[in-house]
Amino acid sequence: MANSNLKETILNPIFKGNPITVLVLGICSSLAVTVELKGALVMALSVTIVTGLSSLVCSLLRKTIPNRVRIIVQLVVVALMVILVDQVLKAFEATYAIDKSLSVYIGLIITNCIVMGRIEAFALGNKPVPSLLDGLANGAGYGMILIIVAFFRELLGSGTIFGFSVVPDAAYAAGYMNNGLVILPPFALILLGLIIWIHRSIDKDLQEK
Amino acid sequence: MNTNSNIYTVIYTAVVVVIVAAVLAFVSQKLGPMQAANEKAETVSQILTAAQFGDKESWAEKGNAATLDFYRENVEKAVTVNAKGEETGVLDIQKVAIYSVSQLKTQNYNIKDGKDFELPVYIFKNGTKVIPVYGAGLWGPVWGYIALEPDNRSIVGAYFDHEGETPGLGGKIKDDPSFRAQFVGKQIDYSDAKPFSIIKGGAKGKANAVDAITGATMTSKGLDAAIVEWLGAYEHALFLEELFKMAGEGETLNNEEE
Numbered sequence: 339m340a341n342s343n344l345k346e347t348i349l350n351p352i353f354k355g356n357p358i359t360v361l362v363l364g365i366c367s368s369l370a371v372t373v374e375l376k377g378a379l380v381m382a383l384s385v386t387i388v389t390g391l392s393s394l395v396c397s398l399l400r401k402t403i404p405n406r407v408r409i410i411v412q413l414v415v416v417a418l419m420v421i422l423v424d425q426v427l428k429a430f431e432a433t434y435a436i437d438k439s440l441s442v443y444i445g446l447i448i449t450n451c452i453v454m455g456r457i458e459a460f461a462l463g464n465k466p467v468p469s470l471l472d473g474l475a476n477g478a479g480y481g482m483i484l485i486i487v488a489f490f491r492e493l494l495g496s497g498t499i500f501g502f503s504v505v506p507d508a509a510y511a512a513g514y515m516n517n518g519l520v521i522l523p524p525f526a527l528i529l530l531g532l533i534i535w536i537h538r539s540i541d542k543d544l545q546e547k
Numbered sequence: 548m549n550t551n552s553n554i555y556t557v558i559y560t561a562v563v564v565v566i567v568a569a570v571l572a573f574v575s576q577k578l579g580p581m582q583a584a585n586e587k588a589e590t591v592s593q594i595l596t597a598a599q600f601g602d603k604e605s606w607a608e609k610g611n612a613a614t615l616d617f618y619r620e621n622v623e624k625a626v627t628v629n630a631k632g633e634e635t636g637v638l639d640i641q642k643v644a645i646y647s648v649s650q651l652k653t654q655n656y657n658i659k660d661g662k663d664f665e666l667p668v669y670i671f672k673n674g675t676k677v678i679p680v681y682g683a684g685l686w687g688p689v690w691g692y693i694a695l696e697p698d699n700r701s702i703v704g705a706y707f708d709h710e711g712e713t714p715g716l717g718g719k720i721k722d723d724p725s726f727r728a729q730f731v732g733k734q735i736d737y738s739d740a741k742p743f744s745i746i747k748g749g750a751k752g753k754a755n756a757v758d759a760i761t762g763a764t765m766t767s768k769g770l771d772a773a774i775v776e777w778l779g780a781y782e783h784a785l786f787l788e789e790l791f792k793m794a795g796e797g798e799t800l801n802n803e804e805e
Contacts, residue, residue, distance in 0.1 A: 370714065404556040411563055418567045425574055429581040431588075435607040438589070441718065442711055523715075 347468050351476040358483040359534045363451040368484050369526040371443050375500050378488030380436045382481025388419045389453050393461040393473030400462045412457050420448045487529050495520035588614050597692035597706040598675045615643050623672045627665040632783030635665050651681040658780045675703050682773020685765035687711040699785040705730040717766030729757040742778045745771040
């Protein structure tokens with residue numbers, strides 16, 4: 339029983355209860371930071387760490403938090419995690435440039451509904467370990483979609499994967515061109531729509547009658 | 548224990564905030580030097596990009612050490628100048644002593660308040676001089692670097708950065724290469740009311756103006772004001788003979804005039 343519950347906790351947010359494609363949360367950043375895989379990967383990891391740790395801390399504190407100020411306390415915890423992630427990204431040479439290119443979006447993780455949503459819906463009523471896993475899984479579900487979108491946008495928009503050119507020069511010589519529309523946010527929305535469509539046609543349970 | 552009492556709530560929130568503040572202060576202390584090193588390399592790479600030595604992305608790929616080494620090898624002299632255009636100090640090239648963004652902010656206050664200021668000039672071995680500009684955008688500060696040819700008037704290139712302008716709108720001063728490309732080949736003209744301007748439309752044909760960014764009027768205006776203010780502060784320095792000579796090109800220029 340406990341085992342299957344734990345499995346459900348981890349797998350549900352990634353597939354059936356995916357925060358982006360099913361709950362449609364965290365759309366803003368998924369449109370904004372998916373031009374390149376590198377940025378999307380860092381964003382995905384950052385959100386995963388923030389949701390995981392915030393859920394863990396809030397779950398540990400759940401019996402002590404005064405009900406009237408619980409949103410504020412959650413907010414303080416999430417803000418702490420976001421600032422920590424941002425500070426760490428800024429400190430390392432490898433991630434500094436990515437942090438710069440993500441600009442305000444790292445700071446805006448705090449406004450990502452997934453983070454507060456999971457604390458409010460799950461962490462405050464569950465033990466720390468399931469809460470940590472729930473947070474990490476939701477972050478992973480979010481990150482997975484981000485990476486899928488970024489993969490197509492970088493491939494079609496810039497002809498590269500993780501910055502390495504994959505479209506042969508011969509293709510460009512033959513008249514192939516990178517698609518400028520793919521770079522722009524509207525295409526991310528179209529792509530996201532396609533992913534939701536595919537997801538729903540595979541998983542019939544998600545279709546409204 | 549009653550977790551809903553007023554006293555409990557007040558004490559609880561106070562304790563949480565103090566703990567969070569302590570954690571942040573500790574982390575900031577520990578990571579501070581590493582972040583400062585990254586910021587310094589970032590500033591150097593912006594100066595190099597403005598002077599058209601490679602582009603910003605290529606410096607990020609080459610890494611901090613390579614960026615600083617290139618600066619050491621290619622900078623002839625880095626000095627600070629005051630309002631009269633007099634040299635007030637020398638910045639150590641081997642130590643890559645450059646003005647950080649917060650130092651630019653301090654000097655910006657000095658300029659605005661009419662106090663004494665000391666502004667940096669980075670002079671490369673090929674004669675290119677780079678000067679910074681700093682001002683207020685829409686959401687936060689904007690700053691950048693303008694590289695000048697040895698005649699102190701023609702613009703070699705420019706690079707701009709910002710703290711929190713809207714991505715896709717004001718953020719384009721940094722992210723859109725075509726915006727900064729407009730500066731290449733333009734002229735600073737001190738005989739004009741504004742030595743250089745960023746204007747809506749109408750920059751076509753003007754040697755000392757570039758087009759503003761669509762949808763980012765306030766950022767464009769802020770950057771325009773920053774450039775005008777700082778070029779004003781540099782006016783005397785940019786007329787100074789010594790700076791011409793230091794670049795090694797002054798002789799030829801004078802000869803041409805004769």
